[in-house]
Amino acid sequence: MIQVSGSAEDICDFFLILFLYFQKRGSLITMLKSNLSNLIMSNVNIEKVQNILGNTPVLRIFFKLGSQALIDYRYPTHIFIETTRACNLKCTFCSRNVEHSESGHMDFDLFKSIVDEATSFGRKNFGLHLLGEPLLYPRIVEAIQYIKNANSNHAILLTTNGYLLDDFKAKKILENNVDKIVFSVFSLRSERTKTLTGSSNISKVIDNIKNMVALKKRMHSKTNIYMRFMICEENKDELQQVQSLTKDLGILLEARYTHNFSGVIEDNYISNKQTDKKRYPCYHPWFSPAITWDGKIVLCCNDWNYAETLGDMRETTLASVWGGERLKQLRRYHLAEEYNKIPLCAKCNVWSLHPDIFFGIQKKHKLK
Numbered sequence: 001m002i003q004v005s006g007s008a009e010d011i012c013d014f015f016l017i018l019f020l021y022f023q024k025r026g027s028l029i030t031m032l033k034s035n036l037s038n039l040i041m042s043n044v045n046i047e048k049v050q051n052i053l054g055n056t057p058v059l060r061i062f063f064k065l066g067s068q069a070l071i072d073y074r075y076p077t078h079i080f081i082e083t084t085r086a087c088n089l090k091c092t093f094c095s096r097n098v099e100h101s102e103s104g105h106m107d108f109d110l111f112k113s114i115v116d117e118a119t120s121f122g123r124k125n126f127g128l129h130l131l132g133e134p135l136l137y138p139r140i141v142e143a144i145q146y147i148k149n150a151n152s153n154h155a156i157l158l159t160t161n162g163y164l165l166d167d168f169k170a171k172k173i174l175e176n177n178v179d180k181i182v183f184s185v186f187s188l189r190s191e192r193t194k195t196l197t198g199s200s201n202i203s204k205v206i207d208n209i210k211n212m213v214a215l216k217k218r219m220h221s222k223t224n225i226y227m228r229f230m231i232c233e234e235n236k237d238e239l240q241q242v243q244s245l246t247k248d249l250g251i252l253l254e255a256r257y258t259h260n261f262s263g264v265i266e267d268n269y270i271s272n273k274q275t276d277k278k279r280y281p282c283y284h285p286w287f288s289p290a291i292t293w294d295g296k297i298v299l300c301c302n303d304w305n306y307a308e309t310l311g312d313m314r315e316t317t318l319a320s321v322w323g324g325e326r327l328k329q330l331r332r333y334h335l336a337e338e339y340n341k342i343p344l345c346a347k348c349n350v351w352s353l354h355p356d357i358f359f360g361i362q363k364k365h366k367l368k
């Protein structure tokens, strides 16, 4: 019996029980799923959201309830598909610096089979990148069209460094109402961009964004255009300038932090911030696995070296992996705070980029 008095955690537990009760009764919660999932994937400023949730217990309860409602144990809500592992940049904080795993483009039949399986589970979200630049995929336009033709309600997230966005691709992205295109930017200064990414031509990216904004207006496209500013110690002084620029351009801003790619990159920003933060389960094992360009199903978009390979799309289905024993075990490790039992997760700091989605009672009893 849960008592509705005492600590905020007790209150959270009480709401969880209520939630589970209504969920089993087939409540309206499922209707909120698709919109909430976009919200969760697109925190405008993660730190701000974390602070608001941290200081407002009631909001935290609703955030957790909403997050729980989004979890689909039959099939993931969001799938990262690595359309290509090729990239035109050389960012200092990318795991590509650590190891040169073989690069290649995804076979289009393999791509179609992933989308076909996902479509049989209803509306899903697709991110078309992992460790590469998706605009280098020769069939990126066909890939977008294939997803939207399969189900016009599928959501597509396209994250790009923006250098290769020509007029043709921009029009096709807008014409197909890709839900969200994110331009990842590391600095507005040429010299700094050169140091951080290997290319100094940031003005080319800004021009491409401007062109896309103008095309969007002309074409009445629904695509949301974002600039993602990747914050690290070297560029944190530019945040205000980036804010003004996005306002002037009429696009949305996502401020995110560079991270340590499961512990292989030394990042100087989050690590400094999270030293005394208590670790909580990462949302990835419940939301968003990734499929590499050569068909391997891996735990998350940070599994750059196939450390937690859960299956191969050429031999199995994502649904069977998602409901499989290994993933259940990995989720249990996270709930039990036994992160060291998963080498991939042991030193990763990505968990801290998203708010905790679990209630105390779930962690205590490994309730999912």
Ligand code: SF4
Pocket: 087, 088, 089, 090, 091, 093, 094, 095, 096, 130, 131, 132, 133, 161
């Ligand atoms: S961070 Fe992205 S753009 Fe930079 S090198 Fe890595 S994959 Fe390429």
Ligand code: SF4
Pocket: 262, 282, 283, 284, 285, 299, 300, 301, 302, 303, 344, 345, 348, 349, 350, 351
């Ligand atoms: S902790 Fe890191 S490696 Fe583990 S699932 Fe989360 S993002 Fe992936």
